[in-house]
Amino acid sequence: MKLNRFFYLIKEGIKSIFTHGFMSFASVTIIVACLIIMGSFSLLSFNIDSMISDMEQDNEILAFVEDELSDEEAMAIGTRLEAVSNVSSVTFVTRQEAFESFKAEYDDDTRFDDLPDTTLRHRYVIHLEDLSLVETTAQDIKAINGIADVGAELEISRAIITIRNIISLVSFVIIAILFVVSVFIMNNTIKLATYSRKEEIAIMKMVGASNAFIRFPFVVEGMILGLLGGGVAFFIEWGLYSLLTEKLMATIIGGIVNVVAFEILLIPMLAIFLGIGLLVGVFGSSVAIRNYLKI
Numbered sequence: 001m002k003l004n005r006f007f008y009l010i011k012e013g014i015k016s017i018f019t020h021g022f023m024s025f026a027s028v029t030i031i032v033a034c035l036i037i038m039g040s041f042s043l044l045s046f047n048i049d050s051m052i053s054d055m056e057q058d059n060e061i062l063a064f065v066e067d068e069l070s071d072e073e074a075m076a077i078g079t080r081l082e083a084v085s086n087v088s089s090v091t092f093v094t095r096q097e098a099f100e101s102f103k104a105e106y107d108d109d110t111r112f113d114d115l116p117d118t119t120l121r122h123r124y125v126i127h128l129e130d131l132s133l134v135e136t137t138a139q140d141i142k143a144i145n146g147i148a149d150v151g152a153e154l155e156i157s158r159a160i161i162t163i164r165n166i167i168s169l170v171s172f173v174i175i176a177i178l179f180v181v182s183v184f185i186m187n188n189t190i191k192l193a194t195y196s197r198k199e200e201i202a203i204m205k206m207v208g209a210s211n212a213f214i215r216f217p218f219v220v221e222g223m224i225l226g227l228l229g230g231g232v233a234f235f236i237e238w239g240l241y242s243l244l245t246e247k248l249m250a251t252i253i254g255g256i257v258n259v260v261a262f263e264i265l266l267i268p269m270l271a272i273f274l275g276i277g278l279l280v281g282v283f284g285s286s287v288a289i290r291n292y293l294k295i
Contacts (some may be wrong), residue, residue, distance in 0.1 A: 010220050024225060030185055031229025031277055032236065038178045039237045039273065043265070045171035050260050052164045061134070062151035063141050065122040074122040077146045081124055084144075086137045091125040098123055121148065132161050179276075201289070218285045226281020230273040237269070238262055 063081065065074040071094070081090045093101075098120040128137055138152045204214050245259050262269075 010217075024221075027225045027281075028229040028232065031226060031280065032233040034178070034181075034185060035230060035233035035273055035276060036237055036240075038175060038276075039233065039269065040240070041171070041178065042175060043237075043241060043260075045167065045175070046265070047260050048167050048171075049164065051258065052160060052167070054258065061126040061128065061138060061141065063124040063126055063144075063147050064149045064151065065124070066146055066148040067121060069122070069146055071122070073146065077144065078124065080144050081126060081141065084137065084140050086129050086133045087126055087141075088129045089127045093123045093125060095120050095122055215286065215289055218289045219282055222281035222283075222285025223278055224281070226277035226279070226284075227274055228277075229281070230275070230277025233277070234270050234273040237273070238266075 065077060069077075075092055078090050078092055081087060102120065126141065128134060134152055138150045141147060142150045201214060241262050245262070248259060
């Protein structure tokens with residue numbers, strides 16, 4: 001294709017956006033609406049997954065050291081615990097520290113005042129890399145010589161894993177459904193816009209224009225409308241997310257829930273919105289005009 005013809009077709013694609021302003025506006029509006037719905041649910045899913053990850057980090061295993069071991073021998077076990085697969089961090093807690101922490105929970109109770117500070121065992125507080133492997137890791141830790149027992153909240157761990165898996169599955173299904181529905185709606189909107197120009201396409205066919213020559217301006221038009229819709233949707237999503245986050249953090253829930261800052265997701269969200277808008281615009285235009293090229 002000659003360069004002057006290439007620029008001519010691009011010019012025609014841009015020109016048709018303004019010539020058929022109402023349908024262009026309708027196409028962009030549909031793209032914006034669908035992307036905002038998908039983006040909002042994706043952000044909700046991302047925040048829930050982030051909160052569950054925080055819960056995973058707070059979940060810990062306690063490894064209790066055998067009573068007969070000396071302080072030095074108890075501390076030496078830490079090296080072997082760090083070498084266990086799936087262990088991310090190990091913190092040694094002495095008998096005295098454990099007892100003081102225990103008494104602090106019952107500050108008003110005098111029953112424990114006469115007990116020696118060596119009543120409890122030395123212990124290790126262990127955090128894991130993958131919570132789903134908590135049972136296997138607990139068994140590996142218990143097998144270490146010098147470890148008397150392992151305390152792991154297995155029921156809580158299983159509950160967290162189940163919640164995470166369910167949310168991930170539901171999020172994926174809903175986002176996939178929304179994407180398919182969005183493509184269907186946007187494609188039909190573009191088809192409607194193309195239908196109003198079928199006579200224009202028929203005339204171009206009669207004067208000998210090739211299919212590629214006819215299709216190219218429509219693809220350019222779809223590409224521009226898709227990028228425009230993706231950009232507008234991104235900035236609206238940004239504004240809505242920032243507004244809702246600000247309102248949420250001002251309530252009592254804000255002290256409990258940590259919301260992911262939109263700035264962290266800025267570049268990926270912009271790329272996804274523009275990418276989906278471009279994909280749908282080009283694909284929708286190409287599919288919509290295909291039937292009319294057979295005239």
